[in-house]
Structures are given as structure tokens and as C-alpha cells.
Amino acid sequence: MNKSLALVSSLVVMAVSGCSSQLDNQTASGSYDYLDAEQSDTFRTPEELDKPEFSRDYELPELSSEANPNLVGKKIPVTSPALVHPLVKGSHVEEGTRQASVIFDQVDDSIPLEQAIWQTLRSFLEKHEVPVASFDQQQNRLVTEYFVASEEIEDEDSPWYALSDDINADRKRKFAFTMQVKPHGRTASLTASLVDFKEERGDEVKDAINDYEQRREEVAILNQVIAHYEYQIQLDNTRRLAEIRQGLQTELGTTAQDTPAIIVDGQYNVVWPRMLLVLRKLGFDVKDLDKSNGLLFVTYNGEDEGWWGNLFSGDDELLEQGDYRLQVAPQNERTTVLFMDDESQPFDSQQLSEVYESFSKVMSQDDLDI
Structure with a gap:
């Protein structure tokens, strides 16, 4: 008798204790008695009496034709709205839009914005092992195959005395990503749309979801793409920083116009920021610069800074x-550095050879201070 009582007591405690379930957090709390309420008759006044005036302040509006009549009681979602997170530098969202969209502005000129977005999306799909179902480059539209996710969810029909109320569910979602690019090519929007959905819960198959659930699915996948985009940028910056710190070999040569120049064995996007470090080490102050044209306006001070001080000094x-x-200009996979006086007159071969040795020593040094 005591053992049976203890078992029953334990089951009751398990049923009524513990943290709120995921389902509880997604549904409205309180009573649902209003679902059984009926519309009362209007106030009827005898014909021989004057009808009183009634206030219409609390009159309920008519249900819109676009409203879902099934969203009542526990079926009303009370979770926070799904918001797009524009984490990437230069990205933002357009206020008031109901689509899962994000707008990107061109920040890095090393690659066209449209190409960067598609590369990021394909990289994201490869990471999750999701093939591309179709890609229409003319329409800027990419459709994925199914994202498949398995998870345990709460069984709403589970009896209170069940030891476990979780069941396995497989969700399959197929998305379409559409890009709209401004005519100038420096602004583009990416929109995610759910085109197919299936959820299997045991023998039950669900192939339709309401507008709220669809919005959450679309925003969730778009936020994952944005986060992957930001991760790729950080990864590229880390790799680029390592390349900048790594020494680069140089040699004397000429520009495309046969002007004497120093040839650096590195790409322009790596040589350009490294030039600022090299010049500082050699005693130059950069007064102005224009990366798009590769121009640097500098002042040589000839100051003594450790062992660097005598690089350009002597008898x-x-x-x-x-x-x-x-x-500074790109030359295929390498970069040319042309020294000029303040009148933009290039150094001749003799002047350049006298500068070259000191310049080459600093440019080839590893781990320059950033």
C-alpha cells in the first residue's frame, strides 16, 4: 500500500513541477473561457418608448477578410516578433517592410557587392551541406534544396501521467533567395522566402504553417546567412592582417610605362596598408593618401628612431x-611602388637604387607593428 502511494505521489509531483515548457512560453496564459462566450442580444426597446443613445466606444470592429479566424486561444502566438539582425558593416533594414530582407551597402571595393553576396550564400549552403536546386542569374534568384532539422518537441496530446511528453520531429524547409541590385551596383537587398515546408511528427505530416511561423522561418534563415557573411569578413580580415604582417620580397623594375620603380611581390590590397607601416619605420609621415588612385603624399623627417635612424643618413x-x-599600383599579382619628388617627377634609376636597399630591408621584415 505504501509503495503504491509513493509511486502515485511521485507521478503527481512530476506532472505539476518543473520549469515552464516551450509550449507554455509560446501560448497566452490565463483562462480561455471566452472561447465559449456567445453574443448577447441587442437591447430591445418597446415601440412606444424612445430608444436610448448607446456609446460605441467599446464596440468591437468587424474581423478583417485577411485575418485568420483560427488564431484564437492557445493558437495565438505570443512570442516576440522575428527581427532581421543587420550585423554586417554597411547593412541595414528598411522600416515597415514585412519581408525578411536586409540591405547591404558596398564597403569593400576589392570585390563587386553582388558577387560577394552570392559567394557568401553559396558558402553558407556548402557549410550546411544543402545543394542549390536552381539559380537564375538573370533574375538574381537562387532556390535551395531542403534544410532538414531534427528536434524534440512537446506533444500537446501527451497525457499528464506520461513520463516523457517529447516526440521527435523532422522539419524540412526550402527557401528562395532573391537579390535586387541598384543600378550603380553599390547597394543590394537580399530577401529570403519560404517556398516549401514539411514537418513529420511520427505518422503525422504537416505541410502548411501560418503567417507568423513562416515569418520566423524566413527571418531565422536570413539571420544565419548574415551571421555567416560577418564571420567570413572577420576571417578574411584576420587572414589579410597576417599577410600584412608577413615580409614581402622586392626587386628593382619598371612600371607599365617603363618608369623605374620598386616591384613588391604582393597584391595591392596587402601592399597598400603595409606601405603605411614601412614608411613610418623609415621616418616618413603620411600627410594625405588616396587608396583608389594609389597616391601617398609624405614628408621625410630624417629623425633618429633606433637603428632605423641611419637608413637614409650618413656622410x-x-x-x-x-x-x-x-x-602604388597593381601589376598583375604584384605591386609597383614609384617614388617621386614634390612635383610628381619620378626618381631616376640612380636615385631609386639608393633608396631601394633600405626600403627592401623594411618591406621584407616579418611582424611589423600594426
Whole structure:
């Protein structure tokens, strides 16, 4: 008798204790008695009496034709709205839009914005092992195969005395991503749309969801793409920083116009930021710069900074203190550095060879301070 009582007591405690379930957090709390309420008759006044005036302040509006009449009681979702998270630098959302969309602005000029977005999306799909069902480059529309997710969810029909009320559910979702690019090519929007949905709960198959659930699915997948985009940017920045810190080999050569120049064995996007470090180490101050044209306006101070101080000094000064200009330009997979005076007159071969040794030593040094 005591054992039976203990077992029953334990089952009761398990049923009424514990944290709120996921279902409880998604449904409205309180009584649902209003579902059984009936419309009362209007106030009827005898014909021989005057009808009183009634206030219409609390009159319920008519149900819109677009409203879902099934969203009542426990079926009304009370979770917070799904919001798009524009984590990528230069990204934002358009206020008032009901689509799962994000707008990107061109920040990095090393790759066209449209190409960068599609590369990020394909990389995201490869990471999750989801094939591309179709890609229409003319329409800027990509459709995925199914994302498959297995999870345990609460069984609403589970009896209170069941030891476990969780069942396995497989969700399959197929999305379409559409891009709209502005004519200037420096702004583009990416929109995610759910085109197919299936959920299997044991023998039960669900192939339709309401507007709220669809919105959450679309925003969730778009936020994952945005987060992957930001991760790729951070990863590229880390790799690029490592390349900037790594020494680069140089040699004397000429530009495409046969002007004497220093050839750096590195791509322009790596050589350009490294030039700022090299010039600082050599005693130059950068007064102005224009990355798009590769121009650097500098002043050589000839100041003594440790062992770097005598690079351009000696019995015969290699450079006079004053203003100079440098032209940095891409040349296939390498980069040319052209030294000029303040009148944009390029150094001749003799002048450049006198500067080259010191420049080459610093450019080839590893782990320059950032």
C-alpha cells in the first residue's frame, strides 16, 4: 500500500513541477473561457418608448477578410516578433517592410557587392551541406534544396501521467533567395522566402504553417546567412592582417610605362596598408593618401628612431628632408611602388637604387607593428 502511494505521489509531483515548457512560453496564459462566450442580444426597446443613445466606444470592429479566424486561444502566438539582425558593416533594414530582407551597402571595393553576396550564400549552403536546386542569374534568384532539422518537441496530446511528453520531429524547409541590385551596383537587398515546408511528427505530416511561423522561418534563415557573411569578413580580415604582417620580397623594375620603380611581390590590397607601416619605420609621415588612385603624399623627417635612424643618413644624405609623393599600383599579382619628388617627377634609376636597399630591408621584415 505504501509503495503504491509513493509511486502515485511521485507521478503527481512530476506532472505539476518543473520549469515552464516551450509550449507554455509560446501560448497566452490565463483562462480561455471566452472561447465559449456567445453574443448577447441587442437591447430591445418597446415601440412606444424612445430608444436610448448607446456609446460605441467599446464596440468591437468587424474581423478583417485577411485575418485568420483560427488564431484564437492557445493558437495565438505570443512570442516576440522575428527581427532581421543587420550585423554586417554597411547593412541595414528598411522600416515597415514585412519581408525578411536586409540591405547591404558596398564597403569593400576589392570585390563587386553582388558577387560577394552570392559567394557568401553559396558558402553558407556548402557549410550546411544543402545543394542549390536552381539559380537564375538573370533574375538574381537562387532556390535551395531542403534544410532538414531534427528536434524534440512537446506533444500537446501527451497525457499528464506520461513520463516523457517529447516526440521527435523532422522539419524540412526550402527557401528562395532573391537579390535586387541598384543600378550603380553599390547597394543590394537580399530577401529570403519560404517556398516549401514539411514537418513529420511520427505518422503525422504537416505541410502548411501560418503567417507568423513562416515569418520566423524566413527571418531565422536570413539571420544565419548574415551571421555567416560577418564571420567570413572577420576571417578574411584576420587572414589579410597576417599577410600584412608577413615580409614581402622586392626587386628593382619598371612600371607599365617603363618608369623605374620598386616591384613588391604582393597584391595591392596587402601592399597598400603595409606601405603605411614601412614608411613610418623609415621616418616618413603620411600627410594625405588616396587608396583608389594609389597616391601617398609624405614628408621625410630624417629623425633618429633606433637603428632605423641611419637608413637614409650618413656622410651623403640619400634623401633631403621634405615632401615627396609615392604612386602604388597593381601589376598583375604584384605591386609597383614609384617614388617621386614634390612635383610628381619620378626618381631616376640612380636615385631609386639608393633608396631601394633600405626600403627592401623594411618591406621584407616579418611582424611589423600594426
